[in-house]
Amino acid sequence: MLDHNAAAARIFTAALIVIGDEILSGRTHDKNIAQVATWLQVQGIRLKEVRVVADEEPAIVEAVNTLRARNDYLFTTGGIGPTHDDITVDAIAAALGVGVEVHPAARAILEDYYATRGGLTEARLRMARVPAGADLIPNRFTGAPGIRxxxxxxxxxxxxxxxxxxxxxxxxxxxxxxxxxxTIGCWVGESEVADLLRQTEKTHEGCQIGSYPFWREGRTGANFVIRSVDPDRLAACCAALAAGLTAGGRTPVAGGL
Amino acid sequence: MLDHNAAAARIFTAALIVIGDEILSGRTHDKNIAQVATWLQVQGIRLKEVRVVADEEPAIVEAVNTLRARNDYLFTTGGIGPTHDDITVDAIAAALGVGVEVHPAARAILEDYYATRGGLTEARLRMARVPAGADLIPNRFTGAPGIRxxxxxxxxxxxxxxxxxxxxxxxxxxxxxxxxxxTIGCWVGESEVADLLRQTEKTHEGCQIGSYPFWREGRTGANFVIRSVDPDRLAACCAALAAGLTAGGRTPVAGGL
Known part of the structure; x- marks a missing residue:
């Protein structure tokens, strides 16, 4: 039980680097930040920071070395394809101070995948290159694996x-x-309940309340997101906020608007 | 003419900091990265880096001081509302080493805006607070201005x-x-034309080619995005790539797929 609590108390953190000129130019709308963030939540890992950097080695090296040192995990997306603009593997190897090598298992996967698709060309073999000492992450869609x-x-x-x-x-x-x-939603301007939000957070240790306003159907509303690692504290904080809204003549909507 | 060319040769850069726990938790899908990126393109300013950071002062301070020093412009989104979790102004003032003050014009805007909406409460007045010495950015939707x-x-x-x-x-x-x-699109696996892409970029100075694969309608395709500040070089590079694809028995599609 003590061990369980100790494990629960340890906070695991992650950072994400999205690598790609196409995001910075506005051409492509990133979908990986939300996807990785949501997945990490389920794993019990907190996403602390995201950086979007260009397809440029110095930018990747800086981000990798800063973020891998101060987080339990670092994820990157982008730049591991077969073309000349895919420089992630080389940049990360440079950041780590290791060489780049062809991973035998990755090569075997690609040979198999491309056996009926024109064979393993030099360009395709690029996708078997990894920073020396790496493991693979399976890719059941298009063969070319991810890398750990x-x-x-x-x-x-x-x-x-x-x-x-x-x-x-x-x-x-x-x-x-x-x-x-x-989440508790309410048809109210967030500024009208700012004191209630602040007080409720203050009196409920271990809980954070975020306020997210919106304008919809010609009306002003907000969703209040209450977060905690402790289910009992979370429930108590939610109940207090709902009671406070009700006492002020507002109607709290469980689950949000 | 010389002056014009000198101005054209100078590259202006920007960074963006997206401030908000709701993005890092996956609850909210960011829309500001693409929006700011697209807008900057039109202004002739290159977005070099984006960071998404939590609603935590040290994280904001670090990002602000790093990115404002090495870019012509720094943009931030998020955290300037009336509630306790809106800490952007205080964090940026801390980063700058200046105090926080109520901006008289911002106060006047809010007084006017809230005159028919319940009056300017203490919470709402928070939205008139700026790092000392700031100017305002108009907000024609909800009164509360942005800050420069x-x-x-x-x-x-x-x-x-x-x-x-x-x-x-x-x-x-x-x-x-x-x-x-x-953009030139083509129903081709990018690995099949990787050499052509690399060679075309190499022989067209001042042009970059990005390759963005997709799988659609059961087929493999890619869009090749050619970028340059020089319209003539861009046109020449596009023509060469299209000719190369055609010579290889492929059909280039101007504008992309």
Missing amino acids: WGNIYIMAGVPSITAGMLEALTGTLEGGAPLLSE | WGNIYIMAGVPSITAGMLEALTGTLEGGAPLLSE
Whole structure:
């Protein structure tokens, strides 16, 4: 029981680097931040920071070395395809100070995958290159695997392939107690209940309340998201906030608006 | 003419900090990265890096001080509302080493806006607080203005309000020659034309080619995005790539697939 509590108290953190000029140019709308964030929540790992960087080695090296040092896990998406603009593996190897090698199992996977698709060309063989000492992350969609090196998880940029790699990793990373959350919606301007929100958070240790306003159907509303690792504290904080809204003549909507 | 060329040659860069636990938790799908990226392209400013950070002062301070120093412009979204979790102004003031003050014009705007909406409460007055010495960015939707301090542009997190602030800033920032781009699509696996892409980029100085694969309707395809600040070089590179695809028995599709 003590061990369980100790494990629950340890917070595991992750960072994500989205690598790709196409995101920074606005051409492609990123879908991997939300996807990785949601997946990490389920694993009991907190996403602390995301960086979107260009397809440039110095930018990747800086982000990798900063973020891998201060998080339990570092994920990257993008830049592991067969073309000249896919430089993630080389950049991460440079960040780690290791060489790049062809991973035998990755090569075998690609040989098999491309056996009926024109064969393993030099360009395709690029997708078997890994920072020396890496393991593979399975990709059941298009063969070319993701890569794990230490606490770094190197994944594809195409969201459906990223999803498959996350699925392959599900349950394999040590996490802590998941951060639980409940949402209470209300047709109210958030500024009208700012004091209530602040007081409720202050009097409920271990809980955070986020306020997310919206304008819809010509009306002003907000969703209040209450977060805690402790289900009892979370429930108490939610109840207090709902009671406070009701006392002020408002109608709290469990689950949010 | 010389002056014009010198101005065109200067590259203006920007960074963006998206501030908000709701993005890192996966609850909210960010829309501001793509919106700001697209807007910056039109202004002739290159978005070099994006960071998504939590509603935590140390994280905001670190990102602000790193990114404002190495870019011409720094934009932030999120955390400037009336509630306790809106800490962007205080965090940026801390990063700058200046105090926080109520901006008289912001106060006047809010007094006017809330005159028919219940009056300017203490919570609402929070939205008039700025790092000392700041100017305002108009918000024609909900009163509460954005903030400019030096090269930092502090904007709202709600995408429709961010859009209004960007609109207000349109044409006011000095930019360089916009990075032009053309897209050529092709029903081909990118690995089959990797050599062509690499060679075409190599022989066309001042042009970059990005390769973005997709799987659609049971087929493999890719879009090749060619970028350059020089329209003539861009056209030449596009023509060469299209000719190369055609020579290889492929059908290039101008504008992309």
